[in-house]
Amino acid sequence: MKVGIDLGGSHIGIGLVDENGKILYKEEKYIKNKDNIEKVIEEFITEKVMQINLTNEIDSIGIAIPGTVSENKIIKAVNLGIQDYDLATELEKILHIKVKLKNDAKCAALAEQKYGELAQYENSIFLCIGTGVGGAVIFNGKLLEPKGVPGFEFSHTIIHKNGNLCSCGKRGCFETYASLKKFKEKIANEYNLNSIDGEVIREFIRNNSTDSRLKYIINSYIQDLSIGISNIINIFEPEAICIGGSFAEYEDILKQPLKKALLEENLLFNKRDDIIIKHAKLKNDAGIIGAALI
Ligand SMILES: [Zn+2]
Incomplete structure (x- = not known):
């Protein structure tokens, strides 16, 4: 079981995804700034996911970033007003779950390759x-x-x-x-x-x-x-x-x-x-x- 997160310019989509790529539960929230991003993700994991899915462990959290990602850090995400931000480490400190980041187009390509039009x-x-x-x-x-x-x-x-x-x-x-x-x-x-x-x-x-x-x-x-x-x-x-x-x-x-x-x-x-x-x-x-x- 994994958590997939799609970070947009003004909203964030968070979903619980099973091993077949099926979204079991998702929600969408508005975000204001980067502190708010951490808070929204933390709340989703601690409140929603743990309640719904107590028996299953979450293996990892993946986040699709609308910008440049290098070595698991956000280098630049212009639409979010973010630069040089180590979101993964910040979240790992709070949640104790492995967090991985990748550019959003690359994430969408992976999804289409595995489950969509490019399979x-x-x-x-x-x-x-x-x-x-x-x-x-x-x-x-x-x-x-x-x-x-x-x-x-x-x-x-x-x-x-x-x-x-x-x-x-x-x-x-x-x-x-x-x-x-x-x-x-x-x-x-x-x-x-x-x-x-x-x-x-x-x-x-x-x-x-x-x-x-x-x-x-x-x-x-x-x-x-x-x-x-x-x-x-x-x-x-x-x-x-x-x-x-x-x-x-x-x-x-x-x-x-x-x-x-x-x-x-x-x-x-x-x-x-x-x-x-x-x-x-x-x-x-x-x-x-x-x-x-x-
Ligand atoms: Zn250019």
Whole structure:
């Protein structure tokens, strides 16, 4: 029995996960700051888990971190306002249970590989596209992880010289073009929409599919996205690509255009007739299930 924790920008999802990757119990809480993170986790373990599951021992706690993790420490998690934070040691002192941390996209990739859309492939890529872009590579059945620094920062590969300024300080990073949040903001600004709520934006796109300005915005998003993804394909030649994050909700709008651009634009070194793009199956549970697999 393991505890899987998905740390988000403003909330935390905590679940009790069995050896088959099934979430037996979960709850979601809002978090304010890092002291609050420790408190919420401690309360969950001491109050809820111990009550429900007194007879079973908890082997370990895994935490999916929305940021950079190195040697089981949080180096930087911009959305949480956290830098150089040894959350694992702090929790181990209180709970006396082994705590392991990993980047959230890598956790979600592990979950999809074990229980989701990537289970049948030896070589695959997982991309989490939402506010930012996270990524992971499964190669010969294993999650690739360099020693020392985390690596696989697809989001910060440059796709435009002197392009948009990125939160990392560089210009032209893939993330600044592939961000679904920025894509929604662009549409909302262009058409004076009051909301960038996903459902509102998707409905607007579906109802205005012949509008030429809207087509232009979608095409330029797809162009940038396909350039970034083709670079990853050319390096790793995965059998399949799985896309998670809020992008998965745009399957009917963006999947075919993305596939078409990858296959028909002159982007891939090794030409092919088809490309397998899957949409993440485990959705919001991928972080909790993946964290339990660390
Ligand atoms: Zn960057």
